Amino acid sequence: MDNALLLKFLLFLPLVAAIVIAVNPSKDDKDARGLAIFVSSVMVLLSLVIGAGLEGHYGGMQFSTVQHWIASPFPINFHIGVDGLSMSLVVLTTVITLMAVLASYSIKTRVKLYYANVMLLTFSLLGVFVSQDLLQFFVMYEFELIPMYFLIAIWGGPRRGYAAMKFLLYTFFGGVLMLAALLYTYTQLYAMDPAAATFNMTQLSASSHALPVHAQVIACLGFFLAFIIKLPSVPFHTWLPDAHVEAPTPISMILAGLLLKMGSYGLVRICMGFFPAFFAEYGPWVLALGAINILWGAVACLVQKDMKRIIAFSSVSHMGFILLGIGSLSNAAVNGAIFQMLSHGFISALLFFMVGCVYERCHTRLLPEIGGGLAFQMPILFYFWMFACMANLGLPALSGFVGEVTIFYGAYTSPFATSSLHGAWTQGWIVAACVSVILTAGYMLWLLKRLFYGPEQPKWKGHLYDATMTEKFVATTLCALTLLFGVAPHLLTNMYSKVGDRITSEVLNRIQISQTDTTTKPNL
């Protein structure tokens, strides 16, 4: 079958499903859920089929569809396609969506609207990952706000209004910056050569390299800020804990597992891919920001009393690895950073699901109120929790380790670390980031201890129950994937590494150019 057609089908399936679920006449909530599960399963299969069709052609853009829409004054097109990097994120999206839909058993109110919103969210996520037109990318990126806002604001916890608004404002602020940067890029290209001006991302990834350094830096800064707000990075991270704490469990899974990846995907695809001069100039600063994130997230985790907040801050910490990896510009570390985004997708979804399972039973997220000893009532969940915690603290043989270790190894051997100009700075931040191996172990195990270890609490006696079949299925699937990619990381790296390699070598060439070019001095 034609893979381009399948890709289009995959993209629009959730949109259609959203409408169908919303308007289906059945009064039974189970129908909406069943339909959502069915559609999500089909999407997983479709994405796997398309992924299989990509085999051997991971480096270039495949299965493209271009539909011209408006030609003047700007060319606005519908343009989708996948390469290895996009494809791996598409697979991540469909798998995590299915898991989140399965985990939505606790949603009891306005079920049809809920699943319709989840499907809309999936549509926009898929749209972000397959868009090959920058304007379309922007629209998809912003469109995600709408379903997410409602998902938090309607099905959220007690402070859902505040959290949803905070999320909306933060991200919208980033969106405005991105729009500005996008238009700036276009006009700069137009000023340079009207024929070069385009929103086609494949063309942009070549033509925008020709922009002068200052233009690249300004343009990239807009995108960069937009993406690190989404990532999120210190100091724009405070929306994340609030949004997570208030969001219902499956939405947290999508939020951590997929939404944050839009930021990191953008960083790699757009910031690195389009504007190598920015990284050649400010790479060490990006790396330092990553290290600060890693440490700050970990420090914040150690002082939280709310288990969901701990996991939320640990996301901040783990997304810092991505910044550290891409800032270092090392081939290994950039590939490690991409691995980290995929692996974090699975691990964070698993962790938020685990948090949800405990919350579902204890109706509190506060660790002092839970008081420990839960292993008496939920031995199976205890296993899954242990697994999830170990995955999060970077245990070898689980996927978190691969990302972390390749980022550390790669970053420390990067061109910046060996340059006389930035060597001490770069090495210093990386060593500081390595402290996170202690802090991460500290907060994850402390969390585990405060939840499950210790004597049985009388208040929980007889009130709690162990994992249900659905829970076992979701947790096992995510655990199995984490283990699989931890033992055989090449299953993932094969898919995206050609793209990662290409983007890195383009930036590295740029560094060599700027080193030979005496007019541009690095600003550090």
Added chain:
Amino acid sequence: MNFDPEFLRACVESAWMIVAMPFLVGFGIILSYLFGGLKLGEKRSFKTAAMMASIIAVAWGFFHSCFIFEALRSNPSYSFQENFDFFTCQNFKLSVGFLVDNLATMMLIVVTTISLFVQVYTHGYMREDPGYARFYAYLSLFTGSMLGLVVSTNMFQMYAFWELVGVCSYFLIGFWWYKDSAAAACMKAFVVNRVGDFLFLVGVIMLLLATKDFWGGGTVMAFAAQHGSAGVDLAGALHRALEAGTLKPELALAASSMPLMAILIFGGPIAKSAQFPLHVWLPDAMEGPTPISALIHAATMVAAGIYLVARAYPIFLAPNGGTDSIALAFVAVIGTITAVMAATIAMSQNDIKRVLAWSTCSQLGYMMAGLGVGAFSAGLFHLFTHAFFKAMLFLGSGAVIIGCHHEQDIRKMGGLRKIMPFTAITFLIGTLSISGFPFLSGWFSKDEIVAAAMHYNPVIGWILIATAGLTAFYMFRLYFTVFEGQYRGDHKAHEVTPVMWLPLVCLAVPSIFAGGLLGFTKEAFLEGGKAANAWSKFVYFNHPHIEGVDWTVLGVSTVVALGGIAFAYLMYVVKSITWNKSIVESNNIIYRFSLNKWYFDDLYGAMVNKGILPLFNNTWKFMDTVIIDNIVNGASLVTSASGEVLKYTQTGRGQYYALVIFMWVALLTWIIYIASPFA
């Protein structure tokens, strides 16, 4: 016996099976637990199946290792490794694989032997425990991880399995998770080990940075060069890096400093092998079931640190390949401090397992000191003999604990020799061996270290001799208090079942004879010549170590050890010396210092609880909730406040809007008039 060389070769080349089988068994048990439901774990048949599978996997490993040993012994220059790509991208590759050489084979035999006996013993010890099958699963996972560590081909793989044994240790220390003390202990063990791993990680990335261009296309950070390929071994890559100047021989706070790199990598062994100052987790790890204490916290995992130093020995050496380097001096000093510190603490402890834990700590200090002073073979020889007698002592203590109905306080024991004869005799053998009683295993291995240390530096040598005296004293204090005198417990004690004492008897054999068989040479001991003993002909660095016997050091150290035994005898059996009582009663500073473990736990506890956590708490609250969120909320406040003000301009009256429009037009006209060049 002669074996077909082809068969032996096949054994070596399939060495990965030794690692894989325990892993498969461990995962199998856990998966059937998860999906067969918890009820399954209580079924007799499932328990038996789990036990049999675990024991068969490790027994296979034991025999397989023996064949590998035979293959390497009969063909001295033979070694084998195979690597598989783990993570690849354009110009970076990490590999995992398995390496079979003399050093690895020695460890394979230690790990599989101890694990086999411990697993048999476990059947008796954990028989009543509801987590019986789960325990076997963890044991298998640990065994697999430890064997994976042993056969690691490169530093990356070593680091990975290093963490895996750590996590198995975490699971097993916290096996009885409902006990608060166990919950705290397992977390402490993991986090303290992570402190070491942090240093290890930094050391490894420094190594990678310095040598990244010098691996000749082979496995990065490989311990040994692959036959018939372009690969380079660790020593070769370091040599090239030193020549190219990416690595500097002097100690400095720079990524290119080789001694700094070695010391950072040594951070891992400091934590894992419970060396000063990261030893604090090991005594607490005794919260785990006793078979674990024997397997992990005495014989195998804690020896991984020694093994790493031995594997990465080229990093620790001086640039000319000599053993008089800064890094090795550091190793020797840390080892010596640990040996003497742990021995002083062990003297005042009253928990049978904790005394043994401190003694493990002290003996690991000996091994480190051995490697540090350049006695490569001797340090590993002590690892080998110690593994047997310490595992036996721990299993013996487990038998005592079971026999006394889960009593661990030695003040409530006594006179058990008559009640538990098998346990008592094996415990006595272990105690004699560890004390360095002549001709037992410990005597040979420990005195090789002491002699080398004496040549290296007399201060270290004398400290180690004195520690040998302390060791003999506290071990016999333990033995006499537990097995001699009158029984002081509340419940009637009994001997354990044969499934528990048989492993003890089996382990007693190497505890007695291993030292003599491998460490004795006629030329050196009887004829005053110099010769390499059987051990150092098999396990050596670069070339077998040829050494004569220094009868002076040997004699002094033996006399000191016998003195320690005699002192303990007079104090705890004859009771003619009563200093012990007066010391305890006076409760003076020295006694309290020893009893409170040199106050390390209090120091670290205060650091974390009073220093780090409050600091984190305050910084975080200040930054995130005060500064950032106030800016964010402030921005929204300004927006809504200005909206509040401006909303009064929206009156809805036409004439008002017309007035505003008129005023703006007037204003703009006036501005243009002012600014216009025609004015």
